[in-house]
Amino acid sequence: MADEYTCKQDAVDALDRIFDNVPMELTTEILRLRRELRGLSPADVAPVVHSRWIKTADGAECEKCGREAVYQIIDDHWQYEPFCPHCGAKMDGHREE
Numbered sequence: 609m610a611d612e613y614t615c616k617q618d619a620v621d622a623l624d625r626i627f628d629n630v631p632m633e634l635t636t637e638i639l640r641l642r643r644e645l646r647g648l649s650p651a652d653v654a655p656v657v658h659s660r661w662i663k664t665a666d667g668a669e670c671e672k673c674g675r676e677a678v679y680q681i682i683d684d685h686w687q688y689e690p691f692c693p694h695c696g697a698k699m700d701g702h703r704e705e
Contacts, residue, residue: 659697672697
């Protein structure tokens with residue numbers, strides 16, 4: 609399963625919503641947890657670039673970079689790669705505006 613990432617502030621905000629009216633004896637622990645969340649190192653991730661394969665007279669090309677599609681065997685059938693090997697775009701059919 610692929611890792612999923614979220615904004616630290618979103619996590620702190622969710623914590624605040626969940627523990628909005630906590631008993632006084634838990635307040636110190638919640639503040640400690642908030643500090644821990646804020647102190648986490650950022651993940652080294654890149655935004656996902658989406659594209660799709662566009663049919664051409666000779667096969668297909670990446671809509672994002674215009675380079676030729678690459679085929680591979682998946683489940684005993686020739687299919688287009690799920691990612692462009694040239695620009696790294698995820699071939700999920702989404703169009704970026």
